[in-house]
Amino acid sequence: MREISLDRLRTLVEISDLGSFAEAARRLNLAPPTISLHVAELEARVGAPLLTRNRGQVRPTAIGETLLARARRLLADADLALEEVRRQVEGLTGRVRLGASTGAIAHLLPKALEHLRVAHPGIDVQVQVLTSQASLARLREGALDIGLVALPQVAGKGVKVTPWRRDPILAYVPADWQPPAKVTPAWLAQRALILNDSSTQLSRVTGEWFAAAGLFPAPRIELNYNDAIKSLVGAGYGATLLPQEGDAAELDRRIARRPLRPGLWRQLGIACREGQVERATGYVLEALERLL
Known part of the structure; x- marks a missing residue:
């Protein structure tokens, strides 16, 4: 069964808020036939009328009101999700998964995290106690972003290790x-x-x-x-x-x-996946490099 499109729901919300198909078309920068098609598809999907027209005023039916309430929440959640992703892409927020030994976590990592908290307070570093071999394995699996590892190590495909301290x-x-x-x-x-x-x-x-x-x-x-x-x-x-x-x-x-x-x-090294890293991961790497 085909899912309801968010674009169709947004069209329904705009028509309801503006009380007009034509105004909704202008607001959404769509052709009027496209607006009518969106409503027709929604009504076919739910099997009931969603809007009524009375003296040029468009109003939702009772079933339309039920769908509108859900549609507003879904659209708000979608907008929030896109905003959260945008902030993470820009490096304003983000989660970085880091693996290290207990000694490195207790005595080296706090100074890096202190700098990170001041410079980039929206970055959340999730720390795991791991051996060097376990960190490299999780990096290869994509389950870790950074590993502090004892050298020498064989990084393996897709992972690079840089000498650190x-x-x-x-x-x-x-x-x-x-x-x-x-x-x-x-x-x-x-x-x-x-x-x-x-x-x-x-x-x-x-x-x-x-x-x-x-x-x-x-x-x-x-x-x-x-x-x-x-x-x-x-x-x-x-x-x-x-x-x-x-x-x-x-x-x-x-x-x-x-x-x-x-x-x-x-000798310790910093291990991460090859290629371009996310901005949040890059900020954590910069904080670690300050400990040299």
């Missing part, structure tokens, strides 16, 4: 362990360790750091939640290797933070 990886050690000024693989491998699980790029990077010294320590606990790892370090349950995130003043006093020897770095 390079942060030092540090040793986080219970303060009462009295760690040296610089922590080596040999010193750390002799202690209880709480490390990222094997699904993460950070696990691979730290494993290579130990392996380069001929060491392959087994962690006491494996997690993929950096703040939880830090809490366990603060409780004296083990040491860890994590990227430097946030300010030193925020660090738990029970935790000593030390540079590594040899040094180690965590």
Whole structure:
């Protein structure tokens, strides 16, 4: 069954408001026969007269009044939908789906979102906790707009990854362990360790750091939640290797933070789909680039 056209409904509303077929034709910039055809199609669709003509005045029938009430709401909703889309196309509003690790969300993203809130208050960023691999997979599926991913990564078809920032990886050690000024693989491998699980790029990077010294320590606990790892370090349950995130003043006093020897770095990239991005996504990318 064919649906009722919004154009036909708009014609009905104009005729009712103006009380004239001719005036409605002028208002809508349509030929009078076209106006009559619109009404005839509507009446054929509902199976009843919608308008009456009395002494040159056009008025809706009772059935016409019922349809008019619905038509006004439908047309208002359609106009509102087009206005919302227009604002999103112009970058005044929009929703951006972003995936990142818990560490990046807690310590890096807030500064970007603060800038975005001031510069583009109509942009809504929906944040998801995702591993780098999950972010890339959702980008390829079209279920994500931006991913903050650990490098290196194979982006895959339709996705591009741009290097973003390079942060030092540090040793986080219970303060009462009295760690040296610089922590080596040999010193750390002799202690209880709480490390990222094997699904993460950070696990691979730290494993290579130990392996380069001929060491392959087994962690006491494996997690993929950096703040939880830090809490366990603060409780004296083990040491860890994590990227430097946030300010030193925020660090738990029970935790000593030390540079590594040899040094180690965590590299992050920004992943998004190839081609032209929506304006809202572009504004979020600009806010992230300010954190370099």
